[in-house]
Amino acid sequence: MxxxxxxxxxxxxxxxxxxxxxxxxxxxxxxxxxxxxxxxxxxxxxxxxxxxxxxxxxxxxxxxxxxxxxxxxxxxxxxxxxxxxxxxxxxxxxxxxxxxxxxxxxxxxxxxxxxxxxxxxxxxxxxxxxxxxxxxxxxxxxxxxxxxxxxxxxxxxxxxxxxxxxxxxxxxxxxxxxxxxxxxxxxxxxxxxxxxxxxxxxxxxAGPTRALALTKQLVNASLESDRATAFAAEAAAQEINMTTRDANEGVASFVERRTPWYEGR
Structure with missing residues (x-):
């Protein structure tokens, strides 16, 4: 085979x-x-x-x-x-x-x-x-x-x-x-x-792909990190995530009171 x-x-x-x-x-x-x-x-x-x-x-x-x-x-x-x-x-x-x-x-x-x-x-x-x-x-x-x-x-x-x-x-x-x-x-x-x-x-x-990827990284690293390191990684991840189309779509959909449409980008 x-x-x-x-x-x-x-x-x-x-x-x-x-x-x-x-x-x-x-x-x-x-x-x-x-x-x-x-x-x-x-x-x-x-x-x-x-x-x-x-x-x-x-x-x-x-x-x-x-x-x-x-x-x-x-x-x-x-x-x-x-x-x-x-x-x-x-x-x-x-x-x-x-x-x-x-x-x-x-x-x-x-x-x-x-x-x-x-x-x-x-x-x-x-x-x-x-x-x-x-x-x-x-x-x-x-x-x-x-x-x-x-x-x-x-x-x-x-x-x-x-x-x-x-x-x-x-x-x-x-x-x-x-x-x-x-x-x-x-x-x-x-x-x-x-x-x-x-x-x-x-x-x-159908979700925000890059946000999920960053969340996965944060959770997987959390048990090996002290609080300061984990908090710094969280802030950096959110900074990176806010450059994505999906994050902007999520915020815009909330403001406009509609269902978000995520593209994975």
Missing amino acids: TDESLVLHSADNGVSWITLNRPEAMNALTWDQRERIIALLAEASAGPEVRAVVITATGKGFCAGADLRGTPSTGRERIPGDVARTIRLGAQRLIGAVLDCEKPVIAAVNGTAAGIGAHLAFACDLVLAAEPAKFIEVFVRRGLVPDGGGAYLLPRLIGPQRAKELMFFGNSLSAADAERIGLVNRVVAAEELEKTAREWAERLA
């Missing part, structure tokens, strides 16, 4: 749909798939016609983690530094691409999200989960340290104690429990997942 068939892509109403398509492998992520997702997210950031992104998958699994069998071989014995380099240039690049995407990214989790698959979902700005979905910090089951940004993402989302519980035990977490502890925004029936993701994404795509 080609890279294009393993990661499906379509664009509709300003939304870029990225769909993992290896259902027979529970969408375990290959090297080629990862690189294609990173490229599509970069295209979404740069393309003014794209105003929101949805990441989802076919079949019963969202992403069962990394497919280590699909990793290109160097043809030599592993030496110290190889593993760290592989993680830095691989899983961490993928998670960074989601966090740094200049458009809002929604995860529509249709089934099992394990390991890097769970972290791919948690890196997204909003997470929708179908009722059958489950999340597994599978690393401990294999004697591994969580990678792909897990120890960075989870404490920020649910606090260190709950993050340690998930990572120490590696238990399967249901969609309902993931929503209860704050890892998921909303759980919906499986047959409603795509419809809900489309509604959310199209609502975002």
Whole structure:
């Protein structure tokens, strides 16, 4: 199968749909798939016609983690530094691409999200989960340290104690429990997942795109900033945002008592 068939892509109403398509492998992520997702997210950031992104998958699994069998071989014995380099240039690049995407990214989790698959979902700005979905910090089951940004993402989302519980035990977490502890925004029936993701994404795509991008940057940086730095970044972001057409349209529509029409510029 080609890279294009393993990661499906379509664009509709300003939304870029990225769909993992290896259902027979529970969408375990290959090297080629990862690189294609990173490229599509970069295209979404740069393309003014794209105003929101949805990441989802076919079949019963969202992403069962990394497919280590699909990793290109160097043809030599592993030496110290190889593993760290592989993680830095691989899983961490993928998670960074989601966090740094200049458009809002929604995860529509249709089934099992394990390991890097769970972290791919948690890196997204909003997470929708179908009722059958489950999340597994599978690393401990294999004697591994969580990678792909897990120890960075989870404490920020649910606090260190709950993050340690998930990572120490590696238990399967249901969609309902993931929503209860704050890892998921909303759980919906499986047959409603795509419809809900489309509604959310199209609502975002009709919004003030640059304001959303700047808001995303501020929120993502907030937990690593002191108050003075956060306030300075907020003021700078608003200064930049006020140069956009959409900000001027928003203010004008308020004064004129009409619904704003945002163009994403």
